[in-house]
Amino acid sequence: MQQFALTGANGFLGFHVRTALRDLGIESKAIAVGDGHNPSAAVAALNGASRVIHLAGVNRGTDDEVTVGNLRFASQIADAIVRADTPPSTIVFANSTQSTNGSVYGNSKASAAATLRRAAELVGAEFQDVKLPNLFGEHGQPFYNAVTATFCHLLANGEQPFIDRDSELTLMHAQDAADLLIGSTSADAGEKVQVRESVKGLLRRLTEIAATYDRGEIPDVAAAFDRNLFNSYRSYTFPHQAPIRLARHADSRGSFFETVRSHGGCGQSSFSTTEPGITRGDHFHRRKIERFTVLAGAATITLRRLFTDRVYEFDVTGDKPVAIDMPTMWAHNITNTGADTLYTAFWSNEVFNPEVPDTIAESV
Template sequence: MGAVAITGANGFLGRHTRAALREQGEDARRVAVGDAFDLADATSSLEGASRLVHLAGVNRGAEEDVREQNPGFADQIAAALRQADQPPPVVVYANSIQAADGGVYGVAKARAADSLARAAADVGAEFIDLRLPNLFGEHGRPFYNAVTATFSHLLAAGGTPQVDVDRELTLLHAQNAADLLLGTVPLASQRELEEHETVSGLLERLSDQARTYATGEIPDIGTPFDRDLFNTYRSYTFPAHAPVALTKHADARGAFFEVVRSHGGPGQSSFSTTQPGVGRGDHFHRRKIERFTVLSGRATISLRRLFGDEVVEFEVTGDDPVAVDMPTFWAHKIVNTGDDVLYTSFWTNDIFDPDRPDTIAEAV
């Protein structure tokens, strides 16, 4: 794909887009806007890039900020586009379906689109005005990004979310939005990727998933929508609710314990042996759900959230079995810290496809 320049790279959709780029071995050229904007720096970031993805915006706050900052950010990027000797040939704007509703936010987004479209035309670039619906996904900000984030946060904390106004929502997982923005899936597939659900129906789905997962079991994730909702929900449960305790039954014959109960959808189990001092992993997943369970031996499971430095570690042993579920967007690995061979069970929610492995190299 080549270098991709992104504004708003540290925001919710920005992090999802950068994670999608990692699958292609790329990271974003981050372009600052607003008070941190520097024309020379922005122009340098755009030079020779294969694509510009403009994500930065203000969707909540004082009306004046929403009204002025959205087109203001676009004007800054438009200036950098016109200044570049080799501007990106494709300019993509993460617009909103509200751009046509006449509200303060919608009008501001429409003005921003016009500014970018004019600049793209001036430099001969293709302009893509991607109008996105309600986005949801892992690590969204509760009470800010989307109702899905708020419901998930409250459920994970043991709260009881309420529906204030029930209506139908058009929902799109942020990873699907990232694929559209980066051009890795056709723009014509957007409608197929969108889901329609009422606010009360969304809460019911998430509540059912929370109740099932509280027992250590995997809820029905037989559809991509339910899988994406579950990945969203469990991003709010980690690491506080990990690991998952397993009940071990032992008698004179030996020991027995259940590794996973899944309520729906495909799955694949595998098993490995690992020599002392050796590790496995150092990768992350965008959509795949994976569970590690040490059957015999001693190990350390380490996880690091993408674009952060903090590492979470779990000391696990086959004598006291637990399951550790790998959250999406967390690099993870398991290292044999014992003196004997480590025996580990792995379960994933999908059948491995070598053409689409969803296993992306990333050191913990």
């Protein structure tokens, strides 16, 4: 069984890498760096590991803090690699495309790469220097990780972002970066999922996404980049924008309400009946958009973000229809809490592919 070790496991990219590994059924060991570094624990985590991925870094602070911090982190991991009885066969560094631009940050990342490369050569390991562009994705920290996170946070809270200076960005979704770092995709594939967009263009896209989703509608997610932006934005709207209220029209003939209004892309609708006391789901999605709508009966929809313990519950009924969208990378299920059969409609933005189901078992 493969064993992975990570630095920066609790950071933004660490969350996405751990999610990608969970999809493959691979657990990872976290290695602390900086002041919390424990040399013996680091060696133990690396011993017998098939791959170590160095994610931790310093990209904010004074010039000295950035320079010293990045080299310190790399040196701590390099020392542990050399000391391990059975060092990892592959050493991966989450580098930056800025490592060649001559900046203080870029130079510090280049130095960190050189330090890890020397360690790999000493133990006969493969070294992969993965230069990543601007990353975006679910649960990035606003005003820190990336401009996308800041825009999403502000728009989700009803504020209008301000652009001081426009520039061109090269963007990659964090799940695509994770696939690259864990070896699920090649460098060529990584190049193909990068998108160039201006800061103004990014804000325009996100503003349109926010306005559409504020109406409870699904924006055009036909392109993978637009789907990824939408999923990123959604992570800043949950739980305060859930559930989505649906307009129910009733007369002597019965009742009618819309469950989904999508503005573009593929889609699949399905329907289930669930007997009292039965639970469906207990899985998560990495990229798939999924909506639950109870048509008749009573249910509790439960969600939990991966690698956390807090659980969110929504009690829903067919008498007062609402839609609840499942955030990506959140485990979720639905339980019939009523005395009668539960009728539920499901919608996802893609036709189910059993070879690539993007439905990973995970108990809430």
